Amino acid sequence: MRISYYPGCTLKTKSKNLEDSALASMAALGVELVELQRWNCCGTVYSLADDDLVHHLAPLRNLIRAKEEGNSKVVTLCAFCYNTLQRANLLVRNDPEKRKTINSFMDEEEDYEGEVEVVHLLQVLRDDVGWEKLYEQIKLPLKGLKLAPYYGCTLLRPEEAAIDHVEQPTILLELLQTLGAEVVDFPAAAKCCGSYQIVSNPEFVVDCASNILSSALRCGAEVLVTSCPLCDFNLSQMQGELAHRDSEFREMPILYFTQLLALSLGLGPEACRFDLNYIDPRPLLKSKGLLNEKHVTAAKG
Amino acid sequence: MITISSKKRRSEFAEKLKEIGGESMSLCYQCGQCSATCPMSFAMDIPPRQIIHLVQLGLEQEIATSKTMWVCASCFECSARCPRGVDIAKIMEVLRLMTLRKSIDHVKLSDIPQDRLAELPQIALVSCLRKLTA
Numbered sequence: 001m002r003i004s005y006y007p008g009c010t011l012k013t014k015s016k017n018l019e020d021s022a023l024a025s026m027a028a029l030g031v032e033l034v035e036l037q038r039w040n041c042c043g044t045v046y047s048l049a050d051d052d053l054v055h056h057l058a059p060l061r062n063l064i065r066a067k068e069e070g071n072s073k074v075v076t077l078c079a080f081c082y083n084t085l086q087r088a089n090l091l092v093r094n095d096p097e098k099r100k101t102i103n104s105f106m107d108e109e110e111d112y113e114g115e116v117e118v119v120h121l122l123q124v125l126r127d128d129v130g131w132e133k134l135y136e137q138i139k140l141p142l143k144g145l146k147l148a149p150y151y152g153c154t155l156l157r158p159e160e161a162a163i164d165h166v167e168q169p170t171i172l173l174e175l176l177q178t179l180g181a182e183v184v185d186f187p188a189a190a191k192c193c194g195s196y197q198i199v200s201n202p203e204f205v206v207d208c209a210s211n212i213l214s215s216a217l218r219c220g221a222e223v224l225v226t227s228c229p230l231c232d233f234n235l236s237q238m239q240g241e242l243a244h245r246d247s248e249f250r251e252m253p254i255l256y257f258t259q260l261l262a263l264s265l266g267l268g269p270e271a272c273r274f275d276l277n278y279i280d281p282r283p284l285l286k287s288k289g290l291l292n293e294k295h296v297t298a299a300k301g
Numbered sequence: 302m303i304t305i306s307s308k309k310r311r312s313e314f315a316e317k318l319k320e321i322g323g324e325s326m327s328l329c330y331q332c333g334q335c336s337a338t339c340p341m342s343f344a345m346d347i348p349p350r351q352i353i354h355l356v357q358l359g360l361e362q363e364i365a366t367s368k369t370m371w372v373c374a375s376c377f378e379c380s381a382r383c384p385r386g387v388d389i390a391k392i393m394e395v396l397r398l399m400t401l402r403k404s405i406d407h408v409k410l411s412d413i414p415q416d417r418l419a420e421l422p423q424i425a426l427v428s429c430l431r432k433l434t435a
Binding site for chain 1: 320321322340341343344372374375376377380381388390391394395407408413421422423424425427428429432433
């Protein structure tokens with residue numbers, strides 16, 4: 001199976017661990033993610049004002065590239081990119097008047113009507129690969145590892161762009177259970193991490209991170225699992241401040257779901273890329289007997 | 302004391318706000334679900350419910366001096382949970398735009414230290430600039 005793939009800006013720099021682990025895992029599952037030959041930043045956030053159409057051009061141009069390359073579907077790994085591309089796509093699909101205005105902005109491109117389908121990798125795993133097929137491929141079940149599935153905002157809201165039930169999502173839980181882990185449901189799974197406020201108001205993001213992490217900790221989680229590079233950064237980076245505030249605070253690694261997928265598929269360190277995580281998960285994984293020889297050798301080297 | 306008059310409710314401010322995305326504000330019956338669910342309300346000077354009321358009343362000055370829309374993280378919890386279908390997150394954006402469209406930035410990159418800029422992921426910087434600068 002081949003699916004067109006839109007990476008977005010952060011996956012090529014600060015979140016190589018998300019991209020590397022996803023591409024390697026999907027290849028191991030027989031799914032080739034083919035990067036678009038030409039793409040640009042989606043703008044990361046969807047513009048909400050009714051008269052602000054120009055900001056929809058960036059996400060839509062990516063979908064037009066996907067269409068030009070003959071694809072009917074494009075997959076994203078970053079939760080923010082997913083949301084922005086999906087909502088822009090739904091806008092041109094459902095609003096003929098705005099679609100006309102947007103298309104008239106673009107001179108070089110053919111008119112676009114939302115023909116390409118935007119999906120997140122979690123949906124590909126659930127709907128195209130399937131949990132049963134995935135289960136058959138698991139080489140190293142993540143037995144004894146307590147994982148908190150953290151959705152954040154952009155995979156679930158607004159409802160029109162949600163990859164699962166808005167209030168009771170199970171997609172990440174189902175994936176992690178398929179990988180053999182013990183899944184810890186916690187009440188802050190869809191609470192916002194503070195998002196872009198990390199730039200101008202980091203002191204507020206500390207409180208957001210504290211609520212989410214302490215909720216997961218109290219429910220017994222050892223690792224928080226995400227698909228969003230901004231959640232990863234905020235929830236990891238704020239832990240230093242939380243430890244400073246409270247001497248009893250216990251550090252919790254934040255992992256991309258794709259890294260756990262790679263690990264359970266028996267892939268090595270070049271696929272899992274635990275070396276790039278802000279909080280090193282390897283001591284915990286080693287204590288659970290989940291690092292295979294390849295990881296141990298690489299760590300020694 | 303705030304004087305409420307029909308003149309205010311039909312102000313240019315309220316009309317402009319409705320025109321660019323605030324039309325759902327009239328549906329609000331002040332239940333406070335948005336304030337309760339907002340992950341940033343602890344840091345706001347005026348909670349979302351009260352902002353919507355000020356918007357309904359067209360009280361431009363009171364809104365303009367508030368920090369609330371600049372603390373909003375656009376997480377959409379308010380809009381998702383509103384029992385009346387008010388798109389509060391969208392109204393917050395419209396309120397930001399009322400200032401940003403006068404070419405007034407809320408955040409200046411030059412105020413952020415170089416080492417901090419190098420550390421922040423692109424996704425943080427781009428989304429901050431898109432939401433909080435003109």
